[in-house]
Amino acid sequence: xxxxxRNESESSINFxxxxxxxxxxxxxxxxxxxxxxxxxxxxxxxxxxxxxxxQSKKAIKDNLEFFQQMAPLAGLNESDLAEAGSELEAFLAxxxxxxxxxxxxxxxxxxxxxxxxLAFNAxxxxxxxxxxxxxxxxxxxxxxxxxYYHKTRDASRGSSQVVVQVEPEDGYTFIGxxxxxxxxxxxxxxxxxxxxxxxxxxxxxxxxxxGNLTVIRLALEAASDAQDGVVFIENLQRASxxxxxxxxxxxAAWVETTANHSAVHWVVDEAMxxxxxxxxxxxxxxxxxxxxxxxxxxSWYVSTHNRLDRAQHLLDEDSGxxxxxxxxxxxxxxxxAYDDSTYWIDSDAEINGVKMGSVSTGTxxxxxxxxxxxxxxxxxxxxIPFRVDQPHIPAPFNSGKQSDRSKETxxxxx
Numbered sequence: 001x002x003x004x005x006r007n008e009s010e011s012s013i014n015f016x017x018x019x020x021x022x023x024x025x026x027x028x029x030x031x032x033x034x035x036x037x038x039x040x041x042x043x044x045x046x047x048x049x050x051x052x053x054x055q056s057k058k059a060i061k062d063n064l065e066f067f068q069q070m071a072p073l074a075g076l077n078e079s080d081l082a083e084a085g086s087e088l089e090a091f092l093a094x095x096x097x098x099x100x101x102x103x104x105x106x107x108x109x110x111x112x113x114x115x116x117x118l119a120f121n122a123x124x125x126x127x128x129x130x131x132x133x134x135x136x137x138x139x140x141x142x143x144x145x146x147x148y149y150h151k152t153r154d155a156s157r158g159s160s161q162v163v164v165q166v167e168p169e170d171g172y173t174f175i176g177x178x179x180x181x182x183x184x185x186x187x188x189x190x191x192x193x194x195x196x197x198x199x200x201x202x203x204x205x206x207x208x209x210x211g212n213l214t215v216i217r218l219a220l221e222a223a224s225d226a227q228d229g230v231v232f233i234e235n236l237q238r239a240s241x242x243x244x245x246x247x248x249x250x251x252a253a254w255v256e257t258t259a260n261h262s263a264v265h266w267v268v269d270e271a272m273x274x275x276x277x278x279x280x281x282x283x284x285x286x287x288x289x290x291x292x293x294x295x296x297x298x299s300w301y302v303s304t305h306n307r308l309d310r311a312q313h314l315l316d317e318d319s320g321x322x323x324x325x326x327x328x329x330x331x332x333x334x335x336x337a338y339d340d341s342t343y344w345i346d347s348d349a350e351i352n353g354v355k356m357g358s359v360s361t362g363t364x365x366x367x368x369x370x371x372x373x374x375x376x377x378x379x380x381x382x383x384i385p386f387r388v389d390q391p392h393i394p395a396p397f398n399s400g401k402q403s404d405r406s407k408e409t410x411x412x413x414x
Contacts, residue, residue, distance in 0.1 A: 044169070045098040049105025053112075059160040059180035060110040060117075066158045067120045067127055073297070073354065074127045085118030091208055095237070099183050099214075106181070120181055125200055125212060125240075128156045128179075129356060130186070131276050131300020132199040133307050133345050134245050135315065135327060136252040139269035143323045146367040147226075149247040150327040151187045151197040152378060153177070153362075154300045154347055157355035161375045163386070164188075171221030175371055175388050177360050184213025185220060186360070191388050193249045193366030194223040196233075199276050202295055203241030203286045205258035212242040219246070226251040234262045241286065243274050249366035256280045271322055273311035276304040299342045299349035299356050306343045310335045324363050324372055331361040331378040346379045 042048070053060065071081060092099050103121065107114035124130070131154040138147040153161075160180045167173040176188020187197030196219045198212050210218065215236055223229035226248040233244050233255050244255040253266045256278055263280040265272075278287040288295075295301035314333060318326050333345040341357070342349040348357040361383075363372040369388040374381040 045101040046105045048166075049102035049107075050109045052102075053106040053109030056162070056180050057110045059162065060106070061112055062158075063160050063179055063181045064112050064116050064120055066156075067124065068116070070127050070156060070354075071123075073352070074123075075294070076123070076127065081119040081123065082115060084122040085115050087208070088118055088122040088211075091210075095210075102183055110181075112181075117181060121183055121214075122211065124179060124182060128159050129298050129300070130155055130200045130212075131298055131304075132197070133311055133331070134197060134199050134243075134274045135271060135311065135330065136245050136247055136254065136267040136274075137271035137315070137322045137327075138247075138250070138252050138267050141269060141271040141315075141319050141322055143321050144367070145250075146365065147247045147250050147252045148322065148324065148327060149187075149195040149197060149245050149252060149362075149364045149366075150330065151199075151245070151362050152331040152345060152358050153186055153360045154357055155179075155359045157357065157359070159359060161186075161360045163373055163375070165386075165388070168221050172223070173388055174217075174220040175386055176216075176220065177362050177373055177375070178213060182213055183217070184211060184215075185217040186213055187362040187364075188216065188220050189364045189366065189369065189371050189388060190220045190223065191369065192224050193369055194220065194226060194229050195247050195362075195364035195366060195371075196220055196223070196229055196244060197362065198242045198244045199274055200300075201241035201243055201256070201258075201276060201278055202288045202292050202301065203258045203278075204288050205260055205286050206240045207238075207259035209237035209239040209259055211239050215242070215244070219244070226253060230255055230264055233257070234264070241278075243278075245274065247364065247366060254280065256283045258283075258286045261286060271315035271319060273308055273315055275308040275311070276300045277308075279308075297351055297354070299347055299351055302351075303343045303347065303349075306335070306338070307345055307347075310337075311345060324365055324370075327363045328361070328372055328374070328378075328383045331358070331363075331374065334379065346377065348377065 107117045133152045135150040162180045165175040172190040174188045174190035176185040178186045189195040196216045219229050219232050222232050226246050229246040230253050241258050256263045263283050277289045278284050335344050361374040371386045372383045374383050
């Protein structure tokens with residue numbers, strides 16, 4: 001038995017299909033959910049919401065309290081939050097009432113306000129923030145010839161991140177990472193080996209539609225391969241700007257979007273990075289990176305060009321050798337050209353008294369149905385391997401020194 005096979009065997013557990021499994025951890029602390037470190041949820045949307053609320057009560061409450069604290073810094077008052085929640089509810093009532101069932105049950109059993117939970121799901125990215133460094137690599141650029149997707153997620157410090165595994169009543173099984181209380185997914189991979197994630201992009205072309213994280217969840221439930229995922233995202237009613245990375249075991253593409261426009265670039269025999277501004281031909285016209293003054297309060301908009309250049313440089317150096325371990329290492333990069341960690345991929349920043357930076361990562365290999373996940377600052381958080389069908393969540397997930405992380409997880413990354 002190889003070391004990789006041994007680690008997979010040691011990390012497998014028995015579980016019941018139609019489950020939604022959550023391991024919840026705050027970026028720099030201990031387990032954040034309501035008592036257990038691994039939580040199983042199954043059944044209807046209402047049953048899933050009930051169990052999610054009961055067993056992740058503390059993490060959900062913490063995230064909603066943090067959201068309320070941060071909202072004024074985004075220029076939003078209680079009336080603004082209520083209006084955004086009402087608009088989301090009206091949209092979901094028409095397009096996806098099952099999500100309303102889950103939200104209502106989650107709110108009741110987490111003992112939080114349903115209206116506040118709606119507002120959180122409507123405005124999380126705007127209030128708490130979401131900025132990322134992402135990578136697609138395929139063919140000749142990789143060691144195996146397979147395709148990979150990687151995402152380092154940046155957000156405000158204090159947002160509890162969770163690992164989830166779900167087999168929906170109507171859709172494909174997937175595993176991924178998101179924020180406690182969110183019905184969407186920040187990044188994930190499904191049973192077909194299709195991985196999907198995003199980077200938020202600033203644009204004036206917004207409208208009524210699904211938020212970025214919900215787009216990812218729905219794509220994971222629907223996509224049989226990368227091409228299927230790309231078409232699904234382009235045709236879905238979207239609310240704002242984002243670039244989605246979509247990959248299966250052999251193909252990968254970027255899908256830059258606004259509410260009403262999109263452009264696709266297939267990554268063929270190359271490794272390509274993306275950060276938080278539009279780069280595909282024809283899409284720059286929708287970018288408000290430089291003209292929207294509110295972007296200056298987020299480190300990922302301040303550093304987007306620097307991180308893109310650094311990530312692409314590292315990928316070019318590793319061309320032909322890229323694998324999961326090298327992508328995990330990229331998330332831990334602290335660019336020696338900058339003393340200010342705001343500009344690092346492994347970001348740690350403070351702007352106007354708000355602490356922010358890298359809070360989670362996911363590295364996805366569709367050929368193995370595998371996700372390597374780090375919750376917390378990448379340079380000090382263990383990279384834990386998960387399979388879509390083996391969602392074992394070791395404890396404690398995000399603790400341990402760098403030396404421990406290297407010793408215990410390096411062999412699991414390929």
